[in-house]
Amino acid sequence: MTTNNRASVLTSPKADFPRWYQDVLEKAELAENGPVRGTMVIRPYAYGLWERMQAEVDRRIKTTGAENVYLPLFIPQSYLEREAEHVEGFSPELAVVTHAGGKDLAEPVVVRPTSETLFGELMSKWIQSHRDLPMLLNQWANVVRWEMRPRLFLRTSEFLWQEGHTAHASREDANAYALRIHLEVYRDFLQDVLAIPVLVGVKSRRERFAGAINTMTCEAMMGDGKALQMATSHELGQNFAKAFDISFTSASGQLETCWTTSWGSSTRMLGGLIMAHGDEQGIRIPPRVAPVQIVVLAVKDDERTLTTAASLVSELTTAGVRARLDDRTTQGFGRRATEWELKGVPLRLEVGPRDLEQGEATIVRRDGGAKQTVKLAEINTTVLALLESMHTEMIETARQRLAERTVEAASVAEALEAAKTGFARIPWQRLGEEGEEALNREAVSVRCLQTREGTVPGDEDHDSELIAIVGRSY
Amino acid sequence: MTTNNRASVLTSPKADFPRWYQDVLEKAELAENGPVRGTMVIRPYAYGLWERMQAEVDRRIKTTGAENVYLPLFIPQSYLEREAEHVEGFSPELAVVTHAGGKDLAEPVVVRPTSETLFGELMSKWIQSHRDLPMLLNQWANVVRWEMRPRLFLRTSEFLWQEGHTAHASREDANAYALRIHLEVYRDFLQDVLAIPVLVGVKSRRERFAGAINTMTCEAMMGDGKALQMATSHELGQNFAKAFDISFTSASGQLETCWTTSWGSSTRMLGGLIMAHGDEQGIRIPPRVAPVQIVVLAVKDDERTLTTAASLVSELTTAGVRARLDDRTTQGFGRRATEWELKGVPLRLEVGPRDLEQGEATIVRRDGGAKQTVKLAEINTTVLALLESMHTEMIETARQRLAERTVEAASVAEALEAAKTGFARIPWQRLGEEGEEALNREAVSVRCLQTREGTVPGDEDHDSELIAIVGRSY
Numbered sequence: 038m039t040t041n042n043r044a045s046v047l048t049s050p051k052a053d054f055p056r057w058y059q060d061v062l063e064k065a066e067l068a069e070n071g072p073v074r075g076t077m078v079i080r081p082y083a084y085g086l087w088e089r090m091q092a093e094v095d096r097r098i099k100t101t102g103a104e105n106v107y108l109p110l111f112i113p114q115s116y117l118e119r120e121a122e123h124v125e126g127f128s129p130e131l132a133v134v135t136h137a138g139g140k141d142l143a144e145p146v147v148v149r150p151t152s153e154t155l156f157g158e159l160m161s162k163w164i165q166s167h168r169d170l171p172m173l174l175n176q177w178a179n180v181v182r183w184e185m186r187p188r189l190f191l192r193t194s195e196f197l198w199q200e201g202h203t204a205h206a207s208r209e210d211a212n213a214y215a216l217r218i219h220l221e222v223y224r225d226f227l228q229d230v231l232a233i234p235v236l237v238g239v240k241s242r243r244e245r246f247a248g249a250i251n252t253m254t255c256e257a258m259m260g261d262g263k264a265l266q267m268a269t270s271h272e273l274g275q276n277f278a279k280a281f282d283i284s285f286t287s288a289s290g291q292l293e294t295c296w297t298t299s300w301g302s303s304t305r306m307l308g309g310l311i312m313a314h315g316d317e318q319g320i321r322i323p324p325r326v327a328p329v330q331i332v333v334l335a336v337k338d339d340e341r342t343l344t345t346a347a348s349l350v351s352e353l354t355t356a357g358v359r360a361r362l363d364d365r366t367t368q369g370f371g372r373r374a375t376e377w378e379l380k381g382v383p384l385r386l387e388v389g390p391r392d393l394e395q396g397e398a399t400i401v402r403r404d405g406g407a408k409q410t411v412k413l414a415e416i417n418t419t420v421l422a423l424l425e426s427m428h429t430e431m432i433e434t435a436r437q438r439l440a441e442r443t444v445e446a447a448s449v450a451e452a453l454e455a456a457k458t459g460f461a462r463i464p465w466q467r468l469g470e471e472g473e474e475a476l477n478r479e480a481v482s483v484r485c486l487q488t489r490e491g492t493v494p495g496d497e498d499h500d501s502e503l504i505a506i507v508g509r510s511y
Numbered sequence: 512m513t514t515n516n517r518a519s520v521l522t523s524p525k526a527d528f529p530r531w532y533q534d535v536l537e538k539a540e541l542a543e544n545g546p547v548r549g550t551m552v553i554r555p556y557a558y559g560l561w562e563r564m565q566a567e568v569d570r571r572i573k574t575t576g577a578e579n580v581y582l583p584l585f586i587p588q589s590y591l592e593r594e595a596e597h598v599e600g601f602s603p604e605l606a607v608v609t610h611a612g613g614k615d616l617a618e619p620v621v622v623r624p625t626s627e628t629l630f631g632e633l634m635s636k637w638i639q640s641h642r643d644l645p646m647l648l649n650q651w652a653n654v655v656r657w658e659m660r661p662r663l664f665l666r667t668s669e670f671l672w673q674e675g676h677t678a679h680a681s682r683e684d685a686n687a688y689a690l691r692i693h694l695e696v697y698r699d700f701l702q703d704v705l706a707i708p709v710l711v712g713v714k715s716r717r718e719r720f721a722g723a724i725n726t727m728t729c730e731a732m733m734g735d736g737k738a739l740q741m742a743t744s745h746e747l748g749q750n751f752a753k754a755f756d757i758s759f760t761s762a763s764g765q766l767e768t769c770w771t772t773s774w775g776s777s778t779r780m781l782g783g784l785i786m787a788h789g790d791e792q793g794i795r796i797p798p799r800v801a802p803v804q805i806v807v808l809a810v811k812d813d814e815r816t817l818t819t820a821a822s823l824v825s826e827l828t829t830a831g832v833r834a835r836l837d838d839r840t841t842q843g844f845g846r847r848a849t850e851w852e853l854k855g856v857p858l859r860l861e862v863g864p865r866d867l868e869q870g871e872a873t874i875v876r877r878d879g880g881a882k883q884t885v886k887l888a889e890i891n892t893t894v895l896a897l898l899e900s901m902h903t904e905m906i907e908t909a910r911q912r913l914a915e916r917t918v919e920a921a922s923v924a925e926a927l928e929a930a931k932t933g934f935a936r937i938p939w940q941r942l943g944e945e946g947e948e949a950l951n952r953e954a955v956s957v958r959c960l961q962t963r964e965g966t967v968p969g970d971e972d973h974d975s976e977l978i979a980i981v982g983r984s985y
């Protein structure tokens with residue numbers, strides 16, 4: 038009954054993936070452009086998603102022992118580039134405040150592109166003794182990097198993110214912590230909450246974060262076969278600590294330099310969620326992160342239907358399900374069903390007078406569209422079981438696509454061919470930095486280096502044993 | 512045992528309240544100045560407090576039906592002052608970005624001092640029909656108002672806040688909603704979580720928010736008898752909706768103008784929490800908002816003490832108490848006890864070998880310093896009961912101070928005299944707008960107007976029956 042008007046709503050993702058992406062952002066009321074170029078308005082439905090994502094990431098970060106702080110939006114120009122004579126000398130990604138308090142500022146201030154330098158200054162001050170270590174800090178904030186080719190959630194002049202900065206007494210401790218964030222915070226969240234399978238590994242020297250001695254990354258495949266870097270963790274060695282004089286007195290009284298890490302994830306993950314799971318009908322929200330897990334749709338405007346629908350919502354809510362009532366019976370049923378499909382709510386419970394006579398209702402899964410009749414007496418157990426299996430099936434579907442679209446390549450040419458539709462796996466020794474450069478010329482890059490088992494390489498793994506994952510990326 | 516070095520730690524609040532405030536911010540590691548004038552670094556302990564405050568306020572906001580959004584940091588200059596020729600023409604509180612993307616911007620952009628104008632533009636677009644009403648939106652974000660005389664938490668160039676903006680079909684609905692936010696979100700949070708008694712009422716015309724037809728406020732008395740405005744809710748009538756063309760088609764097909772409200776609270780409440788409850792020993796955190804409700808302090812470095820202390824922490828945690836272990840036995844016991852007092856943790860459990868032999872430990876209340884011996888077998892019930900009664904006693908203590916320092920005044924002169932140490936209550940008819948002006952010349956203001964019963968005046972209350980609450984303020 039709803040299929041008739043679906044076709045007109047969305048561009049097909051197979052026909053034009055970028056256009057489909059723009060369409061769903063608008064039609065599902067997720068986000069729109071702000072009035073200043075490159076800025077973004079996150080609408081309630083998408084922000085509700087972000088709040089849940091943030092809470093899940095934050096809980097995992099806190100479990101590792103890190104604490105949140107808030108550092109200022111504004112950074113003195115001198116912190117970022119002490120020698121710059123005029124603001125035009127700055128990196129083009131910076132936004133610079135030159136007027137405030139009703140006059141020209143003696144020293145312009147930069148809107149943070151990251152809070153890295155502030156963390157450096159503060160850690161230098163806050164860390165004195167080995168007893169202050171490890172210092173594990175994180176911040177949730179907006180940052181600004183002026184964007185010439187903005188794309189909502191993926192590249193915007195302002196975005197929301199978390200950035201963690203930690204200082205440790207030894208390289209081993211810093212490495213272990215960065216790895217823990219990589220696996221127990223990011224990978225765990227992306228897979229266990231967002232149902233997105235990720236490839237974990239390290240960046241090649243060319244793709245590594247400036248100043249890092251090691252960058253770990255979670256890479257995911259989107260619906261069009263392109264890669265999206267979902268989150269990264271960096272080991273900064275002692276480079277950063279030396280630049281900011283972050284040192285400590287050891288137990289034996291020696292003055293030593295700290296080993297630091299930094300790691301981040303952003304609203305870009307929202308773009309990843311949309312592009313990893315979306316389909317012809319709209320977005321599909323994995324059940325564990327869905328602000329609304331089931332919508333209870335009153336089909337007709339009769340007393341009993343409305344009462345039953347409302348009581349089902351409260352029954353489900355009591356059982357811990359995030360349920361919402363749709364009793365807008367003045368609007369067509371088909372139109373409302375299409376809207377919830379567009380918004381990707383995992384389950385739709387259709388409650389109508391005919392089914393009610395049998396003590397039943399119809400439950401529709403967003404992932405495959407499968408319908409089943411459910412006894413109202415068993416609604417809670419049925420819904421909880423469906424939500425659980427949907428998570429498993431969504432990540433399984435994404436894993437299958439990843440597997441199907443990943444090709445074993447033996448040469449640069451084969452890797453380039455594979456990157457037209459997905460990823461290539463190629464021995465890093467065979468590719469090498471020259472091969473990597475050749476790929477880059479065709480807008481294909483090394484997404485990460487893994488061991489043959491798909492794990493994160495450590496000191497014990499030789500370059501000759503690593504596999505490069507190669508693809509186009511956002 | 513800890514009293515000996517206390518005196519040197521803090522300035523007495525009775526001797527010099529502003530200096531005491533600065534001292535506690537530093538010594539309790541709450542906040543410090545950022546490198547750009549007027550900006551603020553919120554350290555982990557204070558940010559943990561803010562997170563809990565934010566969660567409590569947010570939950571109450573959502574209960575009223577509002578949803579969160581995120582709007583851009585940058586606002587086109589033209590939105591704020593369409594006729595301004597040059598950025599110097601702006602209000603001095605604005606920070607203006609003139610350079611970005613590596614060059615001078617054709618149109619400078621302003622860092623949001625509020626998102627009011629953006630909400631206006633968006634609501635105008637998002638609201639079409641009466642079915643879209645009420646539209647209830649809220650945003651948590653940083654805002655910037657350049658500050659010449661900054662004071663951490665109270666007045667900073669950047670601060671964190673929430674701003675709610677709602678649109679309604681009728682004045683009655685807008686009024687009822689603004690009142691609900693005033694009482695069920697702000698008053699409830701301030702009293703039931705922060706244990707700060709607040710005076711609720713409306714602002715005088717002179718103190719009212721520009722453009723509002725009514726401003727409701729929660730006013731609290733600080734430790735020095737001065738007032739702090741903790742949160743406000745505004746009815747904007749149709750003024751704002753007319754300026755931004757926020758209109759809707761009614762059920763009968765008429766085009767009508769919306770009635771809007773706005774309401775906000777900020778990190779200023781953190782300053783209020785410190786100044787309302789702090790004492791000679793430091794800050795005192797009300798138990799319901801405390802990130803750490805009880806610290807379990809291992810007195811000595813012996814096996815049994817450490818094991819018992821750790822297991823008490825997990826026992827308390829399981830019982831839902833936010834407990835933390837202090838096993839830094841290499842540092843003096845007195846010094847650690849003083850530190851926790853400074854940080855205002857509600858309860859301190861001192862665990863030492865001698866008490867343990869009796870199956871006991873000593874529990875110390877931060878509010879009055881009272882000590883009691885507690886049987887370890889009864890630890891959970893004792894702690895839960897103490898936390899509950901501490902909340903009640905803290906708000907009661909604050910209520911007594913408010914009562915003691917509030918004087919019934921019959922003239923401007925009497926009100927001025929009372930404002931030296933606290934508040935005055937004076938019939939609004941007797942004071943009048945002329946009297947208000949006279950107070951203002953002495954830096955005393957009307958904090959709010961109430962009914963004789965202390966409630967928020969409504970349409971049915973005549974001016975002649977209102978009481979003005981008068982005082983100095985932050």
Ligand SMILES: [Zn+2]
Pocket residue numbers: 136141598599
């Ligand atoms: Zn100028």
Ligand SMILES: [Zn+2]
Pocket residue numbers: 124125610615
């Ligand atoms: Zn210039």
